[in-house]
Amino acid sequence: xxxxxxxxxxxxxxxxxxxxxxxxxxxxxxxxxxxxxxxxxxxxxxxxxxxxxxxxxxxxxxxxxxxxxxxxxxxxxxxxxxxxxxxxxxxxxxxxxxxxxxxxxxxxxxxxxxxxxxxxxxxxxxxxxxxxxxxxxxxxxxxxxxxxxxxxxxxxxxxxxxxxxxxxxxxxxxxxxxxxxxxxxxxxxxxxxxxxxxxxxxxxxxxxxxxxxxxxxxxxxxxxxxxxxxxxxxxxxxxxxxxxxxxxxxxxxxxxxxxxxxxxxxxxxxxxxxxxxxxxxxxxxxxxxxxxxxxxxxxxxxxxxxxxxxxxxxxxxxxxxxxxxxxxxxxxxxxx
Amino acid sequence: xxxxxxxxxxxxxxxxxxxxxxxxxxxxxxxxxxxxxxxxxxxxxxxxxxxxxxxxxxxxxxxxxxxxxxxxxxxxxxxxxxxxxxxxxxxxxxxxxxxxxxxxxxxxxxxxxxxxxxxxxxxxxxxxxxxxxxxxxxxxxxxxxxxxxxxxxxxxxxxxxxxxxxxxxxxxxxxxxxxxxxxxxxxxxxxxxxxxxxxxxxxxxxxxxxxxxxxxxxxxxxxxxxxxxxxxxxxxxxxxxxxxxxxxxxxxxxxxxxxxxxxxxxxxxxxxxxxxxxxxxxxxxxxxxxxxxxxxxxxxxxxxxxxxxxxxxxxxxxxxxxxxxxxxxxxxxxxx
Numbered sequence: 001x002x003x004x005x006x007x008x009x010x011x012x013x014x015x016x017x018x019x020x021x022x023x024x025x026x027x028x029x030x031x032x033x034x035x036x037x038x039x040x041x042x043x044x045x046x047x048x049x050x051x052x053x054x055x056x057x058x059x060x061x062x063x064x065x066x067x068x069x070x071x072x073x074x075x076x077x078x079x080x081x082x083x084x085x086x087x088x089x090x091x092x093x094x095x096x097x098x099x100x101x102x103x104x105x106x107x108x109x110x111x112x113x114x115x116x117x118x119x120x121x122x123x124x125x126x127x128x129x130x131x132x133x134x135x136x137x138x139x140x141x142x143x144x145x146x147x148x149x150x151x152x153x154x155x156x157x158x159x160x161x162x163x164x165x166x167x168x169x170x171x172x173x174x175x176x177x178x179x180x181x182x183x184x185x186x187x188x189x190x191x192x193x194x195x196x197x198x199x200x201x202x203x204x205x206x207x208x209x210x211x212x213x214x215x216x217x218x219x220x221x222x223x224x225x226x227x228x229x230x231x232x233x234x235x236x237x238x239x240x241x242x243x244x245x246x247x248x249x250x251x252x253x254x255x256x257x258x259x260x261x262x263x264x265x266x267x268x269x270x271x272x273x274x275x276x277x278x279x280x281x282x283x284x285x286x287x288x289x290x291x292x293x294x295x296x297x298x299x300x301x302x303x304x305x306x307x308x309x310x311x312x313x314x315x316x317x318x319x320x321x322x323x324x325x326x327x328x329x330x331x332x333x334x335x336x
Numbered sequence: 337x338x339x340x341x342x343x344x345x346x347x348x349x350x351x352x353x354x355x356x357x358x359x360x361x362x363x364x365x366x367x368x369x370x371x372x373x374x375x376x377x378x379x380x381x382x383x384x385x386x387x388x389x390x391x392x393x394x395x396x397x398x399x400x401x402x403x404x405x406x407x408x409x410x411x412x413x414x415x416x417x418x419x420x421x422x423x424x425x426x427x428x429x430x431x432x433x434x435x436x437x438x439x440x441x442x443x444x445x446x447x448x449x450x451x452x453x454x455x456x457x458x459x460x461x462x463x464x465x466x467x468x469x470x471x472x473x474x475x476x477x478x479x480x481x482x483x484x485x486x487x488x489x490x491x492x493x494x495x496x497x498x499x500x501x502x503x504x505x506x507x508x509x510x511x512x513x514x515x516x517x518x519x520x521x522x523x524x525x526x527x528x529x530x531x532x533x534x535x536x537x538x539x540x541x542x543x544x545x546x547x548x549x550x551x552x553x554x555x556x557x558x559x560x561x562x563x564x565x566x567x568x569x570x571x572x573x574x575x576x577x578x579x580x581x582x583x584x585x586x587x588x589x590x591x592x593x594x595x596x597x598x599x600x601x602x603x604x605x606x607x608x609x610x611x612x613x614x615x616x617x618x619x620x621x622x623x624x625x626x627x628x629x630x631x632x633x634x635x636x637x638x639x640x641x642x643x644x645x646x647x648x649x650x651x652x653x654x655x656x657x658x659x660x661x662x663x664x665x666x667x668x669x670x671x672x
Contacts, residue, residue, distance in 0.1 A: 028450050034463070110365070
């Protein structure tokens with residue numbers, strides 16, 4: 001970071017984001033909970049363990065096929081808590097609103113937040129509203145933070161992947177980013193692509209009830225599946241081997257990626273999860289996922305290996321192998 | 337709200353902010369915790385009671401006499417938790433950074449956050465960083481959310497003011513807003529006015545240890561002391577009678593207010609609290625406050641009365657009386 005300017009790539013969720021956090025934020029804040037770099041912090045207070053997570057949403061456009069910034073903000077933090085194995089309980093909502101923003105649109109966003117909170121079974125219990133003059137913010141930004149309770153037997157972390165573990169993805173990748181992209185660019189696509197924004201906590205609960213062999217849960221948002229798998233490989237100091245043929249991608253998403261030069265491996269998802277699970281339990285967990293509407297397209301895409309620790313290897317469609325790196329650069333700013 | 341546009345006044349912390357929350361947000365989110373409208377939500381999980389609060393900081397300039405946005409963001413949420421009577425424990429930090437923002441300045445802000453967290457005795461355990469293109473945000477916004485634990489015997493709320501209670505303010509009012517104002521306008525003042533940004537949790541602990549007669553705690557930030565007292569009067573459905581002569585205002589702050597036409601009663605504070613306490617305990621609590629550097633200028637400014645419920649009355653310097661309303665309009669956008 002010799003350049004003294006923050007770049008768009010610092011917010012990509014990929015390599016530069018990783019560097020910013022690793023080199024600048026972690027050394028200063030310096031505490032063991034933050035350093036674990038999971039989707040939320042897990043700590044004990046009294047008899048109970050809790051998860052705590054925060055996420056800020058700057059998506060543009062605010063309204064897109066399949067949702068709006070309101071449900072995205074609720075589902076995003078609900079999912080971060082669920083990826084800690086927690087039962088999400090309470091959410092906060094912090095709004096930054098640009099002067100002149102439509103009250104009707106704000107009502108739509110707030111109403112979507114309430115609906116999403118009801119579906120997830122969480123309550124929005126505290127909030128804050130700031131208004132800034134025209135030009136000081138682009139329409140509306142929302143921060144949500146959340147608290148969940150971690151059941152006694154659950155111990156999920158990006159550090160827990162072990163060689164032999166199977167890697168499951170809960171459904172097709174890239175839907176959210178493709179929906180945003182089409183809306184943003186005004187592309188005339190016949191097949192509508194909808195954002196997959198959804199709260200995954202009920203699916204996660206079913207998975208945790210079915211097996212005590214779930215080692216890692218992660219939702220591949222910014223940076224996409226490719227970056228998420230790299231993070232897990234680094235945190236657990238293992239290799240990851242996946243098969244390109246097995247990664248579920250909708251034809252329409254594949255199509256737009258081909259047309260515009262995007263790689264679905266790096267597209268953001270807002271209603272999908274990656275699970276790293278004990279080999280012997282993989283089929284059982286997969287079945288539980290397939291029985292849930294949010295996991296119906298789930299599949300095993302690969303496994304954890306002891307070779308090439310910290311790296312992700314993929315066998316490609318044409319039968320070769322190549323390393324899959326973290327996202328470098330930024331494909332789509334303000335995707336979430 | 338017949339106009340369909342959000343106005344700057346909606347973010348003032350005063351009357352329009354109150355209306356926005358009352359008429360639009362509370363009815364939709366509809367839950368008893370949020371409806372209490374205290375500085376944070378207090379709820380029970382298992383055996384323990386917790387406070388949870390969120391605040392977003394959009395202050396400009398980012399660096400001002402006495403502090404910067406970093407410590408303001410930490411102290412602000414620490415104080416909101418303390419005003420619930422909670423012991424603050426864990427904070428989250430969500431950054432929205434404008435592309436091109438100086439990394440050196442970001443380091444200064446993060447370092448100030450760490451120092452403030454250390455002073456308050458809290459840990460920043462989870463975070464999020466978003467970068468938006470140039471022009472989509474003004475430099476840097478920070479959201480902090482926080483969790484604290486509420487001791488068993490503590491039961492603080494804006495609804496608990498009772499006729500006869502004494503009203504204590506912990507020190508001089510308006511310092512933060514005056515410091516921002518001078519910096520923003522580039523005014524050549526001889527006496528430096530510093531922001532009062534500070535974490536009040538240690539002071540609050542001493543007060544709670546000294547007496548079980550503390551009914552309300554509130555930090556008069558946006559909207560100032562005048563608005564805060566009105567909120568308490570409305571929440572508790574009591575009247576409040578204060579004496580203008582007793583309200584501590586620094587001469588320099590008074591001076592700038594006279595010069596520029598501001599009323600210190602509506603200026604934001606970031607290191608002051610208002611306590612509504614049982615009459616018989618008031619002197620003892622005051623003494624405890626005066627013994628702490630953050631409460632050395634504390635004084636009793638008035639009392640809770642059964643007349644004119646929901647209103648704040650002030651006996652003025654010249655011996656008359658007048659109602660003190662909530663802030664209407666916005667004196668100083670982006671003060672915190």
